[in-house]
Amino acid sequence: MLESEREAKRTMLGAAGKFPEVRLLQDRHLASLCHSNFLWLICPDGYVGQSASLELGFAIARGLPIYAEHLPDDLTLRQYVHPSRFRPRCSRDGEARRTCGGKHAFFTN
Numbered sequence: 001m002l003e004s005e006r007e008a009k010r011t012m013l014g015a016a017g018k019f020p021e022v023r024l025l026q027d028r029h030l031a032s033l034c035h036s037n038f039l040w041l042i043c044p045d046g047y048v049g050q051s052a053s054l055e056l057g058f059a060i061a062r063g064l065p066i067y068a069e070h071l072p073d074d075l076t077l078r079q080y081v082h083p084s085r086f087r088p089r090c091s092r093d094g095e096a097r098r099t100c101g102g103k104h105a106f107f108t109n
Contacts, residue, residue: 026051030058039066041081046073056080 029051033039039059041052048056059066060080067084 026054029055033058033062033064036064039064041066041068041072043068043070043072046070048072048074048077053077 033055036059039055041048041056043052056066056077066081067086068081069084071078071081071083
């Protein structure tokens with residue numbers, strides 16, 4: 001685990017020693033996928049983390065197309081991702097769901 005990931009988990013650690021915010025955030029991401037037309041995967045150097053893998057599986061189960069500028073290293077995940085040189089330009093409004101050219105997109109990394 002990267003030091004930045006450890007720090008993020010320490011920051012989210014609740015008084016009871018649990019991570020309720022992590023579950024809430026992930027549930028919000030999955031709910032956003034329900035309102036999206038596609039998933040844009042950000043996987044620099046082909047790396048796909050566990051959370052992004054969960055979101056990929058959810059998108060696959062919902063029949064959403066998945067696009068990425070760089071394909072995942074994992075051979076199984078790669079079968080579900082369409083390469084694209086198009087890079088969405090969307091406003092960052094703090095929400096997980098983004099609107100791109102009239103289509104809803106969900107970004108994950």
